[in-house]
Amino acid sequence: MKPLTVNFRSKASQTLADAQIQQSIEHVYTGFFQSRLAAAADTPDWEVLRTKGKAIKDHTIAHLDYYLGQLADSVEANGGSVFFAADAVEARKHIIDLAHRREIKTVIKSKSMVSEEMGLAEAMNAEGFETIETDLGEYIIQLANETPYHLIAPAVHKSRADVAKLLDDDFKEGDRIPDASELTMMARKKLRGVFERADMSVTGVNFAVAESGSIALVTNEGNGRMSTSVPRVHVAVMGMEKIVPSIQDLSTMLRILIRSATGQRISTYVTMINGPRKPEEEEGPEEFHLVIMDNGRQKLLEDEQMRESLNCIRCGACLNACPVYRKVGGHAYGWVYPGPIGAIVSPVLTGLKDASNLPAASSLCGACHVACPVKINIPRMLLELRWRTAEGSTDKKERTSSITERGIWKMWRFGMMGRKRFDIGARLSGLALLPFTKNGWLKKAPPPISGWTSTRDFPAIASKSLKSRFGKRDRNSR
Amino acid sequence: MADRAEFLARVTLSLGRSEVLAPPTDHSTTVFEDADTAKSRADSATNDAAERSSDLLNRLAESADAAGWKVHRARNPEAAAGLVAEICEQKSAGSVLRSSHDVLEEIGTDDAVTNTGATIAVTEHVGETNRGLVEESKQRAFSTDIGITGVDYAVAETGTVVLHPRGGLSRLVSLAPPTHIAVVRPGEVLDSLDELFAMERNSFMSGELAGSMNLISGPSKTADIEGTTVTGIHGPLEVHLIILETG
DSSP states (O other): OOOOOOGGGHHHHEEEEHHHHHHHHHHHHHHHHHHHHHHHHOOOTTHHHHHHHHHHHHHHHHHHHHHHHHHHHHHHHOOEEEEEESHHHHHHHHHHHHHTTTTTOOEEEEOOOOHHHHTHHHHHTTTOOEEOSSHHHHHHHHHHHHOOSSOOOOTTTOHHHHHHHHTTTTTTTTSOOOOOHHHHHHHHHHHHHHHHHOEEEEOOOOOEEEEEEEEEEEEESSHHHHHTTTTSEEEEEEETTESSSTTHHHHHHHHHHHHHHHOOOOOEEEEEEEEEEOTSSSSSEEEEEEEEOOOTHHHHHOOOOGGGGGOOOOHHHHHHOTTTEEEEEEEEGGGSOOOOHHHHHHHHHHHHTTTTTTHHHHOOOOOOHHHHHHHHHHHHHHHHHHHHHHHHTTGGOOOOHHHHHHHHHHHHHHHHHHHHHHHHHHHHHHHGGGGGTTTTESSSSOOHHHHTTTTTTTTOOOOOOOOHHHHHHHHOOO | OHHHHHHHHHHHHHHSSOOOOOSSSSTOOOSSSHHHHHHHHHHHHHHHHHHHHHHHHHHHHHHHHHHOOEEEEHHHEHHHHHHHHHHHTTTOOEEEEEOOOHHHHTTTHHHHHHTTTTTEEEEOOOOOOOHHHHHHHHHHHTTTEEEEEEESSSETTEEEEEEHHHEBBBBTTTSSEEEEEEEETOOEEEHHHHHHHHHHHHHHTOOOSSSSSEEESSSSOOOTTOOEEEEOSSOOEEEEEEEEEOO
């Protein structure tokens, strides 16, 4: 997927101005947010689980090379195949080549953010494979030719009328709008036929177990189970960070993932796959392929300030908690991962230069840190990226602050270093702004202050400084 | 094609090391249990399931209800058979597919179903399967009205039924038909996910890990349209859990 992070401002403004989208997204986010709070309150050892979850992820990421090697060995021992892809292009090519070799006609896709990184569905369709998204939200998004809006609720911005138009060619403006249940049944009917003829599936991976070569898939709809039951070839794609060491770690990780995502105690279906079907089974894929993708994650791993972001288990809790995300919506972030986690992952994976608005789009209120089931300190990393934007950090090319901006800060620093300089500076700037001042307020200032005054007034600099007024008052009262 | 060795070497380098470092086994979080601890945990879970069975059945009834199962309690096998027949009639089922779990024979499922006028098929066969048989079995599952299974385990914490697909237990019998009935017996209920995954780990350690495992907690559902929860998108619209109180 081509990053469009550079469009953050215009996309955000578009969403803010769209009353219908504002209405459809607000109650869903609030719903998710409240459900998570209720689930956490209902779990007596919630904080213990979070601490454990963080420890499991910290440990795994610190030994990622070891666990990746172990995972590959155990998947192969189970009769599956493993492919390591350095980037999205390699991963996509591997899967498409495999589909050609196996003479595949229909591919069913389960929700997977990693496959979004590859732009897999579009690419496979372009190659002539009928490739259908099977998660209902993703299916709607595919029909609308858009990208997901939310990590776990991709079509959250679509109204029932929008969905009716997409599912039913005969639906016209003014017709009675079907309810959610009727629309879901329409989709069920359409997708049943697809499941029956599918000969290949592509799923994501919620957790891969290094020791046993298992993958765990979590769904409420059952498309993950269809994908691992019906087609003859199953391909699972994962980012290289999605590992846990042992099967026993899954009880902790599933508890925190699911409760943080939807507030459920458990999702309807958790499926563990330990390789292709056994010889005596009546159903199940003949082949199991695991694709492990880097696609820039190495940059997060080697960067000690940003490494913690690889602990993310993609629950979406930080999105629902974020006051900025809840208003500007998912598409503004311009790449696969939206919201607070996207604001730290996208800039590193796709380049900070174009994405410098993402870490800035935060009030640093810390709600994401509080919500995160593995305690990722997102605000710390947002600040780190802001600093890099301003100072260029290790890579000067990533610096996006203008010469004017840096010049102003240099002058400010110079002015603040001495009492006399400060006094003179304050008086000069007061004088310079005098032509724009009216009744004590700056209403329309010249650049660069115009950025501020175009949306709100700025208090004018007082003609006498506090110090001089204070000095006078002191003498008079004596 | 990315070479595995090259890929892993880059990861090692990114971690600031020149060679792979084996992770410490005595990690302070205690989540990385050794084989013996996993085994004793698994054993005590099995004992627990037997000794505290009535308590666990009660907790399962509650959590399963919350997860969206229609929960029924049967005092004896005859009552269970009666419940199966009742559901078949309610759904006006023409065809039923069942797994070869022995509990289903114990309660006389086949007679109960055929007495309602429905046909019953069993997912059982011996030896290796082939593509033709897989295709046939898929068609059957997709055109059946009700699927009936026993359980390998149930989990009281979450209201979950656990099934390990294998010869005689098709993956689709609990997924493709619009209605699924599961029958659980005393002694099959585990306290929590911790016990379940300890037992899975133990199976792995002793080389007996099944090819796959499904945790099922209620009917298939989605909330992808305007956040409204709707039952039955890809899997069953209705799921029944029959708790058999005597073994």
